[in-house]
Amino acid sequence: DTEVTQTPKHLVMGMTNKKSLKCEQHMGHRAMYWYKQKAKKPPELMFVYSYEKLSINESVPSRFSPECPNSSLLNLHLHALQPEDSALYLCASSHDTDTQYFGPGTRLTVL
Amino acid sequence: AQSVTQLGSHVSVSEGALVLLRCNYSSSVPPYLFWYVQYPNQGLQLLLKYTSAATLVKGINGFEAEFKKSETSFHLTKPSAHMSDAAEYFCAAIKAAGNKLTFGGGTRVLVKP
Numbered sequence: 001d002t003e004v005t006q007t008p009k010h011l012v013m014g015m016t017n018k019k020s021l022k023c024e025q026h027m028g029h030r031a032m033y034w035y036k037q038k039a040k041k042p043p044e045l046m047f048v049y050s051y052e053k054l055s056i057n058e059s060v061p062s063r064f065s066p067e068c069p070n071s072s073l074l075n076l077h078l079h080a081l082q083p084e085d086s087a088l089y090l091c092a093s094s095h096d097t098d099t100q101y102f103g104p105g106t107r108l109t110v111l
Numbered sequence: 112a113q114s115v116t117q118l119g120s121h122v123s124v125s126e127g128a129l130v131l132l133r134c135n136y137s138s139s140v141p142p143y144l145f146w147y148v149q150y151p152n153q154g155l156q157l158l159l160k161y162t163s164a165a166t167l168v169k170g171i172n173g174f175e176a177e178f179k180k181s182e183t184s185f186h187l188t189k190p191s192a193h194m195s196d197a198a199e200y201f202c203a204a205i206k207a208a209g210n211k212l213t214f215g216g217g218t219r220v221l222v223k224p
Binding site: 031 | 152157162
């Protein structure tokens with residue numbers, strides 16, 4: 001099973017709202033990732049967690065706050081977002097540094 | 112720094128014709144290489160990967176790719192296109208023991224009946 005699940009599938013939020021995106025995998029993978037993908041572009045790496053510790057932050061604005069409660073879960077907390085943050089947010093996981101498996105994504109719209 | 116280049120942002124093929132998507136990487140050390148497919152409003156699905164074993168890699172849905180170190184290439188092919196192959200395809204590379212995927216710009220495939 002190579003499934004990564006993400007909820008919600010779609011999210012619409014105002015610029016003053018606080019919301020969270022969730023990602024889950026049960027493959028025993030120890031690395032988890034958040035990517036942002038704009039239309040007609042490749043995914044851009046945001047954060048990497050390795051063994052539940054944040055290992056890479058690609059200079060992401062603080063209005064995005066990642067959290068890894070345990071080895072199977074990854075959250076992305078959103079606060080005071082801007083309309084330009086509207087995008088498809090993808091979660092991925094991998095066994096250490098091997099192949100990354102992606103979830104279906106959350107389509108985020110910021111009004 | 113590592114980079115991945117996909118030649119052609121759009122490719123149009125007839126149903127039943129050969130699909131050829133080009134990918135070149137720049138790295139002094141051959142990286143691990145991947146092809147992913149993305150259907151509209153979906154995540155990325157792994158098609159195949161090269162991790163320094165066989166240079167000809169077979170993947171899902173009839174796709175295969177050949178790693179050529181001398182040409183720093185990892186082109187993706189499928190002998191006969193199907194309408195369901197219409198999607199965005201991304202080539203990606205990662206250093207061995209690294210976890211930062213570098214993506215190419217993507218190639219959108221259109222399949223004509």
